[in-house]
Amino acid sequence: MNSGVFYALAAYVIWGLFPLYFKALDTVPSLQILAHRMVWSLLLVVVLLAVLRRWAWLRVLRQQPLVLARFALSALLLSGNWGIYIWAVNSNHVVDASLGYYINPLVNVALGALLLHERLRGLQWTALGIAAAGVTVMALEVGHIPWISLSLALTFGSYALLRKTAPLGALEGLAVETAVLFPLALAYLDWLGVHGQNAFAGADVQTRLLLIAAGPVTTVPLLLFAAGARRLSMALLGVLQYITPSLQLALGVWLYHEPFATAKLVGFGLVWAGLAVYLLDGLRAAWNKPALPASPTLREDAGAVAPKP
Numbered sequence: 001m002n003s004g005v006f007y008a009l010a011a012y013v014i015w016g017l018f019p020l021y022f023k024a025l026d027t028v029p030s031l032q033i034l035a036h037r038m039v040w041s042l043l044l045v046v047v048l049l050a051v052l053r054r055w056a057w058l059r060v061l062r063q064q065p066l067v068l069a070r071f072a073l074s075a076l077l078l079s080g081n082w083g084i085y086i087w088a089v090n091s092n093h094v095v096d097a098s099l100g101y102y103i104n105p106l107v108n109v110a111l112g113a114l115l116l117h118e119r120l121r122g123l124q125w126t127a128l129g130i131a132a133a134g135v136t137v138m139a140l141e142v143g144h145i146p147w148i149s150l151s152l153a154l155t156f157g158s159y160a161l162l163r164k165t166a167p168l169g170a171l172e173g174l175a176v177e178t179a180v181l182f183p184l185a186l187a188y189l190d191w192l193g194v195h196g197q198n199a200f201a202g203a204d205v206q207t208r209l210l211l212i213a214a215g216p217v218t219t220v221p222l223l224l225f226a227a228g229a230r231r232l233s234m235a236l237l238g239v240l241q242y243i244t245p246s247l248q249l250a251l252g253v254w255l256y257h258e259p260f261a262t263a264k265l266v267g268f269g270l271v272w273a274g275l276a277v278y279l280l281d282g283l284r285a286a287w288n289k290p291a292l293p294a295s296p297t298l299r300e301d302a303g304a305v306a307p308k309p
Helices: 005-014 018-023 032-050 056-061 066-089 092-117 124-142 148-162 170-194 203-210 214-229 234-240 243-253 262-288 298-299
Strands: none
Touching: 005 018, 005 214, 005 234, 018 066, 018 148, 018 234, 018 243, 032 170, 032 214, 056 066, 066 124, 066 170, 066 243, 092 124, 092 148, 092 243, 092 262, 124 203, 124 262, 148 243, 170 214, 203 214
């Protein structure tokens, strides 16, 4: 097997199994889980950077202050995405969370058209329309907009938009983002401790270890994805990415027995149809595009943005 396929599959499967991890922490408030994820992720990333001796990127932050401002904004979007996802899983909305990552690629296309003035092909407009119809069906069924799904898609879509042109790689970018969030997370945990509300302090050993594991749980699939992205075409990555929401959907329906009524099935079916049109259009465009020499720089940047539930 191509090693890139193995790395990418491993990353997407781990992300797809995230509900199992967060459900194991359902006795801990979602905001506290989020804070621990920020703290332990930064500590692990700093250790990895020290082992790899990758500090040259710090010069970029010193020479270009606007880069730090951009990463501060991306950190806020990332924390919002993480927080909504954790809350959704532990509030029995795994199916809704999976929908967010199904429609995320289409949200990326829409944001590109609206904010970057990218011209969409006819089939891309068709894909967006079909998916929008699916979301509308589900909104009518529940009586309100599926805000969990749309919030996850929009926060990560906006995050990806910022990271698309970021001058730092996946690991370095995560280091900056978690460093921005670290003081807030640490201050919040300290405040909880002062008021006797810190779940970590009164938790059993298993829960404490699970909270500490938030570091590797966040960082390992990101590194696997970056390794896979450097070895695979973006077209293949685009197909493989649907492993994550598919696993989440299966867990939500079959393991956690979340409702999946007819209207939701119709809505998901329309979203899947829109994605099929989108994928077919992308494959057709890739097939008709003249082959270009491989660019190491571009392949490195391919790992800069990854779907991190």
